[in-house]
Amino acid sequence: MTAMLEVDNVSRRFGGLMAVDSVTTTVGERELVGLIGPNGAGKTTLFNLISGFTPVSSGEIRYRGEKISGLKPSVIASKGISRTFQNLRVFPNMTVFDNVSVGAVGAIGQTPWQAIVGGSNRAQQISERSWEALEKVQLTRYANDLAANLAYGKRKYLEIARALAMNPDLLILDEPAAGLNDSETAELASFIKDLHSSGITVMLVEHDMGLVMSICERIVVLASGKKIADAEPSVVRQNREVLEAYLGVDE
């Protein structure tokens, strides 16, 4: 059986810098994979390559056997891959509900004609899917508030809800715990675990090892664009190269 996502010898060069350097890895169906590495390791860049935001310089990315590198982000998204952003990108001047509805309308679709004449049950479907996503992150109370007025922690969940409204098979989260305190991080960890048990494949970037070590089944470690480890948490924790990369840069 082929893996759900195959990253095949992928590189991305920015000028003279190899932000992602010949990385090969896979994500299996229903896996919960962590991607860690020090700042500047190329984690976000790898996510941008998978979601089509940044074109690959070389190599190929396949999703369920089909080549997706080179496709537009919207096309990749419609195949069932949705993502969040490290630097939190909600739509500030739209309500919480309307934010989430963009994910749902992106996935379900509504033509101008359907919007004008109504009739089809698209609007109903989109409404229900958006409400369900808000329920999952417990933000229904804020449905009619502007996203800009939400607290930071809640905006993080809003972004996840928007991605969930697309009904993704593969969810990629870029540093969801950044800026959260310890108890909020623990809460988020159990939330991500629940998402995973509900059948969604999750790929999770974290700068900080704690969260990833506690919930991921497998961990990929990047340093300076190169993959230096790809194994279970207990194995990665013992890996000398990983410890050096981390201890050398951090703390």
Place this chain on the structure above:
Amino acid sequence: MSKDFIQSAGLKLAILAVLFVALPLLLVSLDKGYIYQVVMLALIFSLLAVSLQLVTGIAGLLHLGHAAFYGVGAYIAALAGADYGIGFTLGLPLAGLGAAAIAFVVALPTMRLVSIYFAVATLGIGQMIFLVLQNWVEVTKGPNGVSLFSGIDLFGYTVDSELGIYFVVATIVCISIWVIHRLSHSYYGNALRSLREDDQCADAMGINTVRLKIESFMISSFFAGIAGALWAYTTGYISPVDFDFAESILILAMVVVGGLGSIPGAIIGALLLILLPEALRGVGDMRNIIVGFVLFFSILFLPKGLFGEVPSLNFIRRQFGSAWQDNPDKQKVGWK
């Protein structure tokens, strides 16, 4: 639920009653040709402002050449009537479709431009269309303009009374604004708003951003073309200066003063900027200065507009019965 239904139906009926009963009665009792012209202008500019709101306020594309598409519609209607004997029933849709077709052609290369570059491109397009209207004398008759005395023929009947023409214009403006209202206050409209907020992020949500931008630009231009045709049929004479850059800026000012992103705001802005100068005719040359002051202070004190997007969307959800509220909390959210 039924209370909401009665409330929303009541408001819609009230609007129709004003447009199709109270205002006509007033017009008949005043019986001044000049007042008709002002009312017609207010209707046509309401449609222009609402259609620009769709691209600029909602989809977030700063469009500086809207009046040119208004002009394309007016010229198609006037030339079809004057040179080919094509009447209102065919001329009106032709004007809209012609403007939309030109919008499609210019949208293809420009939609990938971002923010200020897009604005400058639309400025250039507006200017190009204006110059064509002005200088392609064999077709457009140049600066002399086109006269059209056919009036409005509706399926064999000729509507030539001022009141009759008013009814036709009011009906078409109403239907057009209703269409744009449906588009804006829907999930399609939410997708357009997401382009304005962060189009890269919208892309990651599966939204085909380029397609949506082109669509909204074409729909907006279609209705600008319809507005142009209405102008040509009601005045009977058009010339290029009716559609120059200043006119585009006037429409943009209506949209901004009314409130970017707000459909009712665009109508309020249009009424203000058409009716205020007319109401001030008595004060002579001072009136343009007063209008300028009103614009300046309204933006200074109400930067989100006289009826901004947030209150406007709440208003439409509550009073127009457009919200989805089957959710367990019975909140008025989303769209039906």
